[in-house]
Amino acid sequence: MIVGGDMLGFINVKGDWGDPNDTFAGSVMINGSFLAPDAPSHIKVDGQVVGAGTFLAVNYDAHDGGVWDPNAVVIIGDPNDPNNVHNGNTPALHLWETKCKGDMDGDQVVSFPDINPFILALTNAVGYSEYFPGLGCTNDPNDPNCLAGSRIWRGDLTCDNPPHLGFEDINPFVVLLTDPCCQPTCDPCSGDGGERMSPQQLASELAATIWPELYNDLVAIVEENIDLQPDEESQAYWEAVHAALTG
Numbered sequence: 001m002i003v004g005g006d007m008l009g010f011i012n013v014k015g016d017w018g019d020p021n022d023t024f025a026g027s028v029m030i031n032g033s034f035l036a037p038d039a040p041s042h043i044k045v046d047g048q049v050v051g052a053g054t055f056l057a058v059n060y061d062a063h064d065g066g067v068w069d070p071n072a073v074v075i076i077g078d079p080n081d082p083n084n085v086h087n088g089n090t091p092a093l094h095l096w097e098t099k100c101k102g103d104m105d106g107d108q109v110v111s112f113p114d115i116n117p118f119i120l121a122l123t124n125a126v127g128y129s130e131y132f133p134g135l136g137c138t139n140d141p142n143d144p145n146c147l148a149g150s151r152i153w154r155g156d157l158t159c160d161n162p163p164h165l166g167f168e169d170i171n172p173f174v175v176l177l178t179d180p181c182c183q184p185t186c187d188p189c190s191g192d193g194g195e196r197m198s199p200q201q202l203a204s205e206l207a208a209t210i211w212p213e214l215y216n217d218l219v220a221i222v223e224e225n226i227d228l229q230p231d232e233e234s235q236a237y238w239e240a241v242h243a244a245l246t247g
C-alpha cells in the first residue's frame, strides 16, 4: 500500500492484517511523513496480524528522512486497550519503522551486532527477509528496487541512485560502526568521519559479534574488500583486518 505524500488521515483495515499463507505481506509505504499535527492520524487494524511472516512496515519516506509524529499511531485490535496502540518500532509485532541507515536489524540503533544482518543482506537477500520479516523486501527479495521492506535502503550507505546494496557499501558500513549514529542520510556521523579503529581492534569487535555460521562469509568479504581499496594504505588496513581474523 502506497501513500503518495504526507499521511494526515487514517487507514482502517476492517479485518485481519496479512495472510497465513503469504510470507511477505503488510507494507505501508508513505512517501512523505506520518503526521498528526492537528487531527489524529492512524493506521488501524480491527482484527489481528496473522501469519508468521506477516509484517507491518511503516516506511515514512525512508529515502529522505520523514517524520513519524508521536501522535500518529498504529492500532492493532481493540483501540481502547493501550497495549494495542503503537507509535513506533514494535519488533514483537513485526511493526517496523525506518529511521537509521545501517540499522540492519531494525532496533533503531547502529551497533556492531548489525554486522550479521548486513552480511546476510549482502549475500543472501532471501535469508535476510526470512530472518527479519518486514525488513527484507516484499514479493521479490532480489528486486534491486524494492525499498518497501527497506533492506536496500538500510544497507545502501553510498546512497546510490537507483539505490543499490553491494560491496561498495562495506567501507562506509565499517566507518559507521566505528563512529555510529542514527540518521537517514549517508553523511558522516560526527561530520569529520570519526577516528578509524585499528585493524586489530576492528577485527576483534567483528569476531566478538559475528554469528559462527557467518564467520567464513565475513572473512571472504574482508578478503574481497582488500582489492576494492583505492590506495595502498587502505589495502594494508584491510589486509591487517583479514590477518587478524584468520590468524
Ligand SMILES: [Ca+2]
Pocket (backbone or CB within 6 Å): 102, 103, 104, 105, 106, 107, 108, 109, 110, 111, 113, 114
Ligand atoms: Ca541495529
Ligand SMILES: [Ca+2]
Pocket (backbone or CB within 6 Å): 155, 156, 157, 158, 159, 160, 163, 164, 165, 166, 168, 169
Ligand atoms: Ca550502495
